[in-house]
Amino acid sequence: MACIWRAPVLACMIAFSAAGTGRTEFRVTYVDRGSVFDSIPLPGDNWAEVEENEVDIKREGGGLFDGLVGKCVAMTPTSPTDPNTSGWCKFADADGDETYEYYTGLLTPGTGGEGTAVFSNGTGKYKDLRAEHTWTYYMTRHSDDAYEGRGQKHGHYWYLTEDGGEL
DSSP states (O other), X not given: OOXXXXXXXXXXXXXXXXXXXXXXXXXXXXXXEEEEEEEEEOSTTOEEEEEEEEEEEEOTTOOTTTTOEEEEEEEEEOOTTOOEEEEEEEEEOXXXXXXXXXXXXXXXXXXXXXXXXXXXXXXGGGTTEEEXXXXXXXXXXXXXXXXXXXXXXXXXXXXXXXXXXXX
């Protein structure tokens, strides 16, 4: 397996770590609707948006992750010199099973971005789940404090054993 070095290095690391293991590949699409509920001043003339998002995930053909609906809280600086974003999400499916996601990446407000994320822990079918993935996001800002966007998540998932190993 060869890495394309123009791609994010973590994507290559995920691909190499999944080769020859019991990890399962997944690809999902998502719709994200959110609003800015606070702004925090940063040094200089910069500030950060604190956002709350609602996210709907779909997986073609169904299966794990399909139909997850969640809420995320994110913080995104709006400085052109600091495009970092990060956030936490809590998702649940129609059965009430839950999982959690932490993500980081680079985001250009009003445009989109990309980054890496991890699904971990949860209940029901997501108990002991771990998934590492990359994400891409394309945003359309509807107003100064509300937006909608679409994206993809792609990576591998597996289940942990009681001793921290992989199934």
